[in-house]
Amino acid sequence: MTSSSAPLPDQIQRFIFDDTAVRGELVQLHQSYQEVLIRHEYPPAIEKLLGELLAATALLTATVKLEGTLTLEARGQGEVSLLMAECNTGIQGGDQLRAIARYQDEPQGHTLTELLKGGQLVITLDPYEGKRYQGIVALDQETLTACLEGYFASSEQLPTRLWLAADNKSAAGLLLQKLPEDAQNKDPDAWTRVGHLAATVTSEELLHLEQQQLLHRLFHEEDLRVFEPKLLKFGCTCSRERISNALASLGEEELNSAIAEQGKITTQCHFCNTSYVFSQKDLPEILNLQNKVAPQGTKLH
Structure with missing residues (x-):
């Protein structure tokens, strides 16, 4: 569906409709999504939801213009116990994305409510500077799209439309948002009109049509302004030092006991599957790091 055989880049494209109170974002993920999938063998239903x-x-x-980490964490009592995705901004070469899922056996459900029964979605904004914020969304709709649209309507009070799609190769999303009215809005009907136009998008187009082509296909009759796209990539924040910090909080006695019993301590990052091995000779290094741990503790991610 593209005019070039070159692989599409992982990027997010911001755009606005001039003289209106409507803005949008378009994201397509290919390599970063594949990096998530190759580290774990997920069933098709899990792959789709995770994408x-x-x-x-x-x-x-991108919508909240966060400088820090944004986490979407869905937990439930069904066949899937956890779906989690994170984005770190301000990284050289593009914002970093990662995701994981935990589930039982081969899930038989297909919709969000079937797979995560009685679940909720926690949205966490953790800025590099400033206070941490959390919002909670009930997973009481069949799709993630409907749940997030409901969250924006009730909590953020910003009318928001979302279209999400994923297969085993790519993941993509389109977001439209109506901003508060101001004197610059010369087209009060724009929100309804562009919403109808966006609703004609197909999953195939969203996943595989080049972004400029897709925006032209949907909004060629509108006064659309696009900005420089931002690159995205897979990335993990784990490191040997971070793992050492976490182990240090266990204390010398417990660490000695674990090494005596197993010969070594092996930990594995849930996001990227990297293994970290610590032996008896590493214990002085770990315990020395204990003095550097902040009073509130250290996050692994």
């Missing part, structure tokens, strides 16, 4: 969550995370991070 949609990853695309939604990128869209929300």
